[in-house]
Amino acid sequence: QSVLTQPPSVSAAPGQKVTISCSGSSSNIGNNYVSWYQQLPGTAPKLLICEDNKRPSGIPDRFSGSKSGTSATLGITGLQTGDEADYYCGTWDSSLSAVFGTGTKVTVL
Amino acid sequence: QVQLVESGGGVVQPGRSLRLSCAASGFTFSSFVMHWVRQAPGKGLEWVALLSYDGTNEYYADSVKGRFTISRDISKNMLYLQMNSLRPEDTAVYHCVRDRPSIQIFDAFDIWGQGTMVTVSS
Numbered sequence: 001q002s003v004l005t006q007p008p009s010v011s012a013a014p015g016q017k018v019t020i021s022c023s024g025s026s027s028n029i030g031n032n033y034v035s036w037y038q039q040l041p042g043t044a045p046k047l048l049i050c051e052d053n054k055r056p057s058g059i060p061d062r063f064s065g066s067k068s069g070t071s072a073t074l075g076i077t078g079l080q081t082g083d084e085a086d087y088y089c090g091t092w093d094s095s096l097s098a099v100f101g102t103g104t105k106v107t108v109l
Numbered sequence: 110q111v112q113l114v115e116s117g118g119g120v121v122q123p124g125r126s127l128r129l130s131c132a133a134s135g136f137t138f139s140s141f142v143m144h145w146v147r148q149a150p151g152k153g154l155e156w157v158a159l160l161s162y163d164g165t166n167e168y169y170a171d172s173v174k175g176r177f178t179i180s181r182d183i184s185k186n187m188l189y190l191q192m193n194s195l196r197p198e199d200t201a202v203y204h205c206v207r208d209r210p211s212i213q214i215f216d217a218f219d220i221w222g223q224g225t226m227v228t229v230s231s
Contacts, residue, residue: 002153032215033213033216033217035216035217035218037154037218039154043223044204044221044222044223044224045154045204045218045221046221047209047217047218047219050209050216050217050219051216051217056219086153088153088154090154090156090217090218092213092214092215096168096214097156097168097169097170097171098144098156098159098215098218099156100153100154100155100156101153102153103153103154
């Protein structure tokens with residue numbers, strides 16, 4: 001079972017903003033970088049954010065990441081229909097394992 | 110072009126074994142931490158195993174520890190996952206994944222293969 005908690009779903013109209021939270025503990029988020037992944041239907045996940053708030057080459061600046069204490073947040077501005085997907089946070093845990101969040105489905109109304 | 114291509118999935122009976130393979134291309138395979146990540150049908154992502162860049166350290170999820178083994182063949186640019194004593198709950202798509210360049214054990218999963226499906230059923 002996932003040790004990082006995310007809301008099951010979030011939604012907003014096109015052009016609006018959504019935020020997705022990822023809650024962990026001092027054994028994971030509190031002491032390690034957080035990354036975020038987008039999984040479009042039927043495809044492999046794709047890295048969106050690394051090292052808490054850095055966007056890999058090719059990722060639009062509509063996607064942003066932040067972290068405070070044992071929680072992290074992914075923000076998506078200017079929401080588009082192509083952003084409908086599942087989003088996961090991930091990090092390293094002191095139990096010597098990588099961990100993922102429970103996943104959040106983004107719906108564009 | 111950086112690419113990871115998995116193979117070896119299929120239908121297997123509970124208790125049997127299966128070996129997954131991952132062909133890496135477009136990057137210096139021996140310099141990167143590599144992982145296996147799985148996703149059961151309709152479920153979320155689950156990390157399975159990690160192999161350090163120098164091949165000396167392996168880490169496993171508790172759910173597969175003692176049953177699965179991650180390994181590589183640098184001469185062939187291949188990553189493997191030997192899966193023994195398979196259980197129905199191991200049914201999933203298995204992705205081969207590259208880690209970002211970093212001095213840390215883990216940074217982020219930056220390149221993903223499309224995955225290979227493993228079904229454990231009698």
